[in-house]
Amino acid sequence: MTAFPFLLLILAAVVGYAINRVAARGIRDGGSRLHSMTSYHGMYSALLVLVPVLTFILVWLALQGAVIDRLIMSGLPDGVLDGLDGGGIQLVLAEIKSIAGGQVFGTPEDWKIAASERLLTTRERADWLLIALVAVMSLALMIFARTRVKADFRARQGVEGIVTGLMIFCSVVAIFTTIGIIVSLSYETLRFLERVPLSEFLFGTNWEPQIPLREDQIAAEGAFGWLPVILGTIVITVIALVVAVPIGLFSAIYVNEFAPKKLRTIIKPLLEILAGVPTVVYGFFAILVVAPAIRSFGQSLGLDVAPNTALAAGGVMGIMLVPFISSFADDALSAVPQSLRDGALGLGATRGEMMTTVLFPAALPGIVGGVLLAVSRAIGETMIVVMAAGLIARMTINPLDSVTTVTVQIVTLLIGDTSFDNPKTLAAFALGTMLFIVTLGINIFALSFVRKYREAYD
Amino acid sequence: MMKDSMETKLDVDAMNVKFSARDVQVHYGDTHAIKDVSVDILDNTVTAFIGPSGCGKSTFLRTLNRMNDTIDICRVQGDIYLDGMDIYDPNIDPVQLRAKVGMVFQKPNPFPKSIYDNIAYGPRIHGLARNKAELDEIVEKSLRRGAIWDEVQDRLDAPGTGLSGGQQQRLCIARAIATEPEVLLMDEPCSALDPIATAQVEELIDELKANYSVVIVTHSMQQAARVSQKTAFFHLGNLVEYNDTNEIFTNPQDSRTESYITGRIG
Numbered sequence A: 001m002t003a004f005p006f007l008l009l010i011l012a013a014v015v016g017y018a019i020n021r022v023a024a025r026g027i028r029d030g031g032s033r034l035h036s037m038t039s040y041h042g043m044y045s046a047l048l049v050l051v052p053v054l055t056f057i058l059v060w061l062a063l064q065g066a067v068i069d070r071l072i073m074s075g076l077p078d079g080v081l082d083g084l085d086g087g088g089i090q091l092v093l094a095e096i097k098s099i100a101g102g103q104v105f106g107t108p109e110d111w112k113i114a115a116s117e118r119l120l121t122t123r124e125r126a127d128w129l130l131i132a133l134v135a136v137m138s139l140a141l142m143i144f145a146r147t148r149v150k151a152d153f154r155a156r157q158g159v160e161g162i163v164t165g166l167m168i169f170c171s172v173v174a175i176f177t178t179i180g181i182i183v184s185l186s187y188e189t190l191r192f193l194e195r196v197p198l199s200e201f202l203f204g205t206n207w208e209p210q211i212p213l214r215e216d217q218i219a220a221e222g223a224f225g226w227l228p229v230i231l232g233t234i235v236i237t238v239i240a241l242v243v244a245v246p247i248g249l250f251s252a253i254y255v256n257e258f259a260p261k262k263l264r265t266i267i268k269p270l271l272e273i274l275a276g277v278p279t280v281v282y283g284f285f286a287i288l289v290v291a292p293a294i295r296s297f298g299q300s301l302g303l304d305v306a307p308n309t310a311l312a313a314g315g316v317m318g319i320m321l322v323p324f325i326s327s328f329a330d331d332a333l334s335a336v337p338q339s340l341r342d343g344a345l346g347l348g349a350t351r352g353e354m355m356t357t358v359l360f361p362a363a364l365p366g367i368v369g370g371v372l373l374a375v376s377r378a379i380g381e382t383m384i385v386v387m388a389a390g391l392i393a394r395m396t397i398n399p400l401d402s403v404t405t406v407t408v409q410i411v412t413l414l415i416g417d418t419s420f421d422n423p424k425t426l427a428a429f430a431l432g433t434m435l436f437i438v439t440l441g442i443n444i445f446a447l448s449f450v451r452k453y454r455e456a457y458d
Numbered sequence B: 001m002m003k004d005s006m007e008t009k010l011d012v013d014a015m016n017v018k019f020s021a022r023d024v025q026v027h028y029g030d031t032h033a034i035k036d037v038s039v040d041i042l043d044n045t046v047t048a049f050i051g052p053s054g055c056g057k058s059t060f061l062r063t064l065n066r067m068n069d070t071i072d073i074c075r076v077q078g079d080i081y082l083d084g085m086d087i088y089d090p091n092i093d094p095v096q097l098r099a100k101v102g103m104v105f106q107k108p109n110p111f112p113k114s115i116y117d118n119i120a121y122g123p124r125i126h127g128l129a130r131n132k133a134e135l136d137e138i139v140e141k142s143l144r145r146g147a148i149w150d151e152v153q154d155r156l157d158a159p160g161t162g163l164s165g166g167q168q169q170r171l172c173i174a175r176a177i178a179t180e181p182e183v184l185l186m187d188e189p190c191s192a193l194d195p196i197a198t199a200q201v202e203e204l205i206d207e208l209k210a211n212y213s214v215v216i217v218t219h220s221m222q223q224a225a226r227v228s229q230k231t232a233f234f235h236l237g238n239l240v241e242y243n244d245t246n247e248i249f250t251n252p253q254d255s256r257t258e259s260y261i262t263g264r265i266g
């Protein structure tokens, strides 16, 4: 039933297209010179019908449920809802809906059955009303579009205008989503800051996000200093970069300049496979292979190694970032013009000298941009660290110790039964905000680097 | 019969020969780009390669410093001697050869570095200077020889890419000179330049022949006539005619040469 208005709309658009196109062709065959090509006249009609009516249908469907609910509830006999709070009213509504859906538990009161019948008829009427409205609107718009077909009608400009509008709409959606995220994050963060002072959050070196379970419980006051958590993130990120940057960079240099063509066609897809491995799988790898290996190796050297080391989580995260960095570096190196390579080789440089003295410096801004984007990915990466890093926040930079990260803490804070009015849960949003600020800053910095590099050869 | 006349010519200049190529073939995959070319290129002379585009001028030029080695699908056969030494001998290091046989490209291609570093590039990678003072000296000498010293002497730290097109090309010539080559190969060095810059570069080429053997590819017959003493006409991968520039332009032996210089094929 819901599909029907859409089918109707598509039909109207197609018919409108055909009618306008035929009409335009008729004018052209009558000897007048058309301003726009006939297909633009057709497109004009189709878009003129599609865009407003589709918007109408979507808005209707979005609001329909809520409006019908309200109608049903207000139509209930007086007095049946007396003494019920918000939750109770919701429960009644849910029961009416399930009766309407054919699931009857026990013997419901008569007024509930009556309401559910009314619900069904209202829904059906609403559907028919929608179909009728869609038909009328489509027809009106089609006729309007048809009247516009004239030899000098600028249908192309009309179509371009509508399409431009659509593109603007799409980009605005992205912007508004971002704004929405920022607003909701800051709202919860402000609620957190009402309970925990900003200075404690930013500069505190203790992270123990407990809350008293009972009012009278003592010694369970939480500590919400984010420093040890961000320090853990930094340690793991640094380890990841120490692994990823050299491997990614050298593999890119090799593939770009030294590898025979055949090898290049093998290595590139392999790197892409690496990029497609889900991070959960990397997490398994870290926890089942890398962490035990590091532990037994460290113990054989007489070192004290935690079961969950920053080294294991960071190292595996580094492997995850290798294809990311190498593809950025490869793009940057490929963008260096052939004429510069020729220039260096023509002066008697070896390929290696050409790479280190000309290609690499010329590609450096692009490579740095890629590394910075990798940094913000490492900071935001969740799955690997949830599986392989620890839970206890410590002020340590020892890679053989267990550390925790911002993302891990966010996950653990929100797992389990939570209510959104205590500092423990709200702390997750505060951490999320900080993460957002840090990665946003790095991304802006990285993008400006990449942009600068784009200008270099124009 | 044409071959005979050419060989007598070669004997006369034998003392002065820089490059001598014998039966050179170049293939790009299945494309036969240079067919059986033999030629002697003289020292202290400007030699022009002319011919319709795609006839193999650049390809042949690039065999002379083994730049074709950098193209995977390119195969070179035959012998090319530089001062009697076979440059395709396995013992020859193409990297050292290219320091000896400098190359200037169609589009000016200064590195995105300072003017100083552009010139110092070759001397640095070949270790031609023992200290900063020597390097400074090489840079100044090369820029003077490149006829661009006066324009850049007080901004050696400025990026080479910030110069005008004509200045960039002279910078590239100076950069090639800085490795102390014996031969300079130029592939259409003026095709991206305006007439004034072209005149400056042509004047420079004329001065360079005092110290170097210069080979220049050009699509402009006027340019070949202005700057060169010897001209080689290529057509479809063949070397059709090679002679004194005057002779080629006033008294071409081959009908194809005549058609080309009178503008009937191009």
Ligand SMILES: Nc1ncnc2c1ncn2[C@@H]1O[C@H](COP(=O)(O)OP(=O)(O)O)[C@@H](O)[C@H]1O
Pocket: B028, B031, B033, B051, B052, B053, B054, B055, B056, B057, B058, B059, B060, B071, B073
């Ligand atoms: N890198 C290359 N790969 C394949 N074919 C090439 C390449 N360079 C040149 N050729 C071919 O070799 C022939 C000669 O080219 P080129 O030497 O550039 O001519 P010219 O410089 O006289 O215009 C042309 O047919 C061209 O298509």
Ligand SMILES: [Mg+2]
Pocket: B057, B058, B059, B187
């Ligand atoms: Mg060419």
